[in-house]
Amino acid sequence: MHIRLTSGKILDRMKDENLLQAFKRQGVYLVASCGGKGICGKCRIRIFRGEYHTASQGKLHAHDIESGVVLACQTFPESDISVDIPKESQLVLGDVLEISRTKDLLETFRSSGKTLSPLVKWVSLEVTPPTIDDNISDLERLKKSLEAICLKDMSFSHGFLSTMATELREARWKVHLGYIDGTEAVFLAPSASKDTYGLAVDIGTTTVVVYLVNLKDGSLVDVGSTYNSQIRYGDDVITRIMYATEAGGLKELQDTVVTDMNNLLMPMIERHAIAKKDIESVVISGNTTMTHLFWGLNPGFIREEPYTPTLNFFPVWKADSVGLKIGKQVPVYTVPCVASYVGGDIVAGVLASNMHKQSGITLFMDIGTNGEIVIGNNEWLVTAACSAGPCFEGSGIRHGMRATEGAVESITINPQTFTPSLSVIGNSTPIGICGSGMIDAITEMFLTGVIDQKGKFIRGLTTKRIRDGFEGPEFLVSSNEGKDIVLTEVDIENILRAKAAMYAGVSLLVKKVGLTLNDIEQIFIAGGFGNYLNIEKAIIIGMLPDVPREKFRFLGNTAIAGAYFCLLSEKMREEAEEVAGKMTNVELSVSRRFMDEYMSALFLPHTDIGQFPTVKKLLRNKD
Numbered sequence: 001m002h003i004r005l006t007s008g009k010i011l012d013r014m015k016d017e018n019l020l021q022a023f024k025r026q027g028v029y030l031v032a033s034c035g036g037k038g039i040c041g042k043c044r045i046r047i048f049r050g051e052y053h054t055a056s057q058g059k060l061h062a063h064d065i066e067s068g069v070v071l072a073c074q075t076f077p078e079s080d081i082s083v084d085i086p087k088e089s090q091l092v093l094g095d096v097l098e099i100s101r102t103k104d105l106l107e108t109f110r111s112s113g114k115t116l117s118p119l120v121k122w123v124s125l126e127v128t129p130p131t132i133d134d135n136i137s138d139l140e141r142l143k144k145s146l147e148a149i150c151l152k153d154m155s156f157s158h159g160f161l162s163t164m165a166t167e168l169r170e171a172r173w174k175v176h177l178g179y180i181d182g183t184e185a186v187f188l189a190p191s192a193s194k195d196t197y198g199l200a201v202d203i204g205t206t207t208v209v210v211y212l213v214n215l216k217d218g219s220l221v222d223v224g225s226t227y228n229s230q231i232r233y234g235d236d237v238i239t240r241i242m243y244a245t246e247a248g249g250l251k252e253l254q255d256t257v258v259t260d261m262n263n264l265l266m267p268m269i270e271r272h273a274i275a276k277k278d279i280e281s282v283v284i285s286g287n288t289t290m291t292h293l294f295w296g297l298n299p300g301f302i303r304e305e306p307y308t309p310t311l312n313f314f315p316v317w318k319a320d321s322v323g324l325k326i327g328k329q330v331p332v333y334t335v336p337c338v339a340s341y342v343g344g345d346i347v348a349g350v351l352a353s354n355m356h357k358q359s360g361i362t363l364f365m366d367i368g369t370n371g372e373i374v375i376g377n378n379e380w381l382v383t384a385a386c387s388a389g390p391c392f393e394g395s396g397i398r399h400g401m402r403a404t405e406g407a408v409e410s411i412t413i414n415p416q417t418f419t420p421s422l423s424v425i426g427n428s429t430p431i432g433i434c435g436s437g438m439i440d441a442i443t444e445m446f447l448t449g450v451i452d453q454k455g456k457f458i459r460g461l462t463t464k465r466i467r468d469g470f471e472g473p474e475f476l477v478s479s480n481e482g483k484d485i486v487l488t489e490v491d492i493e494n495i496l497r498a499k500a501a502m503y504a505g506v507s508l509l510v511k512k513v514g515l516t517l518n519d520i521e522q523i524f525i526a527g528g529f530g531n532y533l534n535i536e537k538a539i540i541i542g543m544l545p546d547v548p549r550e551k552f553r554f555l556g557n558t559a560i561a562g563a564y565f566c567l568l569s570e571k572m573r574e575e576a577e578e579v580a581g582k583m584t585n586v587e588l589s590v591s592r593r594f595m596d597e598y599m600s601a602l603f604l605p606h607t608d609i610g611q612f613p614t615v616k617k618l619l620r621n622k623d
């Protein structure tokens with residue numbers, strides 16, 4: 001049985017496979033936010049020839065069904081079929097994303113006064129060559145040379161020993177030995193390399209970022225970023241965990257993200273003519289689930305009460321244990337995690353923000369696929385995950401998408417005509433709305449009276465933009481060649497839930513530590529989303545606290561910045577361990593008070609408008 005795509009590609013199909021599975025097996029990827037459960041409606045395709053049956057039509061509209069639109073994850077062909085995959089359903093992975101380099105990272109590192117001290121230290125050794133009268137083993141011989149320079153009790157892995165005999169002889173017994181932690185030998189080289197390199201990697205749920213760094217001077221050589229191809233198994237960590245617990249799933253997810261890293265790395269080292277052997281260490285940071293998946297550790301218990309990860313503090317393991325295409329013995333340091341939903345990305349964020357060194361109180365918010373908060377100073381740190389969900393990344397929103405070309409990123413609405421003016425990434429035809437566009441849209445709809453405080457459409461306005469769609473009421477954001485982009489009442493509900501979770505988390509955590517919002521000296525916003533966030537509008541909808549705007553600062557991607565610092569400095573790695581060790585995690589999901597805070601925050605901006613004095617004033621002036 002064959003599947004013919006409009007691109008001309010012909011795929012086959014195995015027995016019992018649905019179309020989503022058949023596509024994936026043959027390298028054709030669709031947006032599949034719910035991981036193929038028939039819930040998200042993102043994997044729509046159109047079958048225009050051939051027989052098929054569907055297990056479910058989800059929320060597809062009758063006129064779509066009539067024209068052959070189906071959910072790929074719920075559809076089984078019964079003959080050869082011809083399929084059209086619309087642009088918005090296509091998942092283009094492997095694309096190297098344009099990312100802005102975090103500015104002045106090296107400057108920041110230098111100003112911290114820390115010295116360059118990468119993971120691998122090197123010593124020069126002169127080993128006495130063997131003779132017929134002195135033929136003790138090579139290893140005993142090497143140990144004697146190490147003891148002579150006071151390096152005792154070193155351990156030697158099988159990987160190191162398997163090539164040692166040849167390497168010693170090739171170097172005529174004068175070698176450079178690389179070791180980690182003062183206890184384990186990892187490399188032997190005939191001479192010191194002029195330049196050595198390291199990789200700092202941020203494994204995000206949505207994107208993977210790799211920094212190639214010169215370890216001799218700390219300079220950033222190159223940067224690569226791509227979507228985390230695990231997206232094809234679902235958008236959020238929960239669907240990935242569920243997939244990982246199925247047979248073979250964990251290995252598949254591990255291989256997927258390691259392949260992403262290899263695909264980013266190889267062109268970079270080629271471009272700069274760097275030999276693989278000169279890459280000597282790697283640091284990764286990611287949330288707890290991503291870290292478990294990278295190391296092939298069962299993440300299953302992360303999502304089951306009482307929410308325990310396998311481990312938070314990771315030994316330094318080797319690159320070959322996961323299949324990174326660099327030297328087998330290259331040590332990989334993992335930024336430690338705190339709890340099941342507060343990972344190394346947040347610890348790296350704290351390091352990069354330097355909040356753990358300051359006496360004033362800082363609130364750190366990472367608004368990404370999930371939403372984590374840290375509050376504290378140089379004496380204490382308290383953290384929580386808010387379960388905000390990935391809606392700001394486009395998941396669970398009818399025309400939601402990530403902040404890539406074609407995404408509506410900002411919106412204003414004319415208060416008289418209710419006509420939106422859009423700004424679209426890449427100045428192209430809009431194909432969806434990204435997180436910042438959603439926040440803008442909600443703010444504008446609220447301020448122009450299109451929606452009420454509960455996010456419900458106000459009927460009777462003189463506009464045809466509010467209409468009844470097949471999922472209920474919706475607002476027409478744009479219409480282009482018959483393709484409408486709408487925000488439905490269900491979408492608005494999901495966005496309000498996400499913003500309420502963020503605000504409730506902040507509000508509860510501040511109270512838990514016995515402070516008020518006025519006690520917070522600065523608020524740091526991190527995460528890819530933070531790059532595009534309009535603070536004023538995020539305050540108007542009640543997602544961020546209504547405090548003086550000068551307290552807010554964007555930090556960009558702090559997960560990669562923290563990983564970069566750990567790659568360069570032993571002191572930073574020690575600080576990472578300290579930060580992770582002293583952070584107190586508050587489990588919000590089981591807190592009744594969190595539910596109360598959350599319910600109050602579901603309104604625009606909040607049921608207690610007194611918490612938003614500037615928004616109150618704005619609304620009063622508007623009336």
Ligand code: FES
Pocket residue numbers: 031032033034035036037038039040041042043058071072073074
């Ligand atoms: S409905 Fe098919 S992947 Fe979600």
